[in-house]
Amino acid sequence: MQTREPVGGARPTSKDVARAAGVSQATVSLVLAGKWRGRVSERTADLVRQTAGDLGYRPNLAARNLRLGRTRTVLLVVPALTNEFFARVYAGAAAVASEHDFGVVLYPSPEGVEPAKDPFPSARAALDGVIASSMAAKALDAIRGTDLPLVMLDSDPSDPASAAQVNLDIADGMRQVTDHLLGLGHRRFVHLASAVPSWTFEVRARALGAALRAAPGASIRTVAAPLDVSGAREAAERALAGSGPRPTALICDDDILAAGACKAVRRLGLRVPEDVSVTGFDDLALATALEPELTTVHLPAERVGEAGMSALLAVLRGDTPTPGDLPVTLVPRGSTSPPAA
Structure with missing residues (x-):
């Protein structure tokens, strides 16, 4: 198919496409906006697209947006x-x-x-x-x-x-964590909870509490921590060094909190997971950078x-x-x- 370049090498317009294809400018607009079905034949739509490609036509989005008011x-x-x-x-x-x-x-x-x-x-x-x-x-x-x-x-x-x-489905994610840890035999837990007031963290706390209340012999203590590694480490150290039987698992609201928890375990001369298991939430790149790698909930961000x-x-x-x-x-x-x- 023969096409003509616009006069003077100017940027081709939809009018140029219409003229070269032998169709109306309205037809060109319908085809290039993807609204041609039921109004224009498939053969004509193919012709318009081919002509636009041959001419190197690109829609003027600024002008189109002004027309649409968007x-x-x-x-x-x-x-x-x-x-x-x-x-x-x-x-x-x-x-x-x-x-x-x-x-x-x-x-x-x-x-x-x-x-x-x-x-x-x-x-x-x-x-x-x-x-x-x-x-x-x-x-x-x-x-x-x-x-x-x-x-x-x-x-x-x-x-x-x-x-x-x-x-x-945040609640289900926390249920999966608790089912995993309970299945391994854990019964003494600390919830290292984000101190950020947010619906998503509130859901995690509610789901965790409900799951463990239904588990015979399970106990949990909640410790709030700022959403950074240093603050999480300090909060986890306090939880692990407190009086009473040591928790066997730290359930963390976030992988960043879990990284701080892992540091706290090591600073106290303990091992992950032999002495204390640690879980996260999010499955950030950080989860596989830790050693051992972090058990966590993958969120399809x-x-x-x-x-x-x-x-x-x-x-x-x-x-x-x-x-x-x-x-x-x-x-x-x-x-x-x-x-x-």
């Missing part, structure tokens, strides 16, 4: 940029967004509970929607107002502010981001997102074993 930009708000989990959530969201010509702006809001400041002169003018991971919905009020749709990830499903929710972006796109289309929690999986490794006789 920015094709989404804000992803996370508690921290240093946590690998949120980096993976972003990667998943950005992958789905790119397939639909959307961009994702990543924005941190410390700890996810304080009000987040609007990063734009007006977020409602600059964005199509907001996705928030492990945040409190009320923390987003200054950004989204009442106009922007909000999709909450790993957050309280009872919050009425969100247009859609994507959650992990990329899938969370993908599902969150897909849910927001569904809301923008006027559709109802698919409900349901994403499954999580226990990964047993070397940091757990039966308790010493």
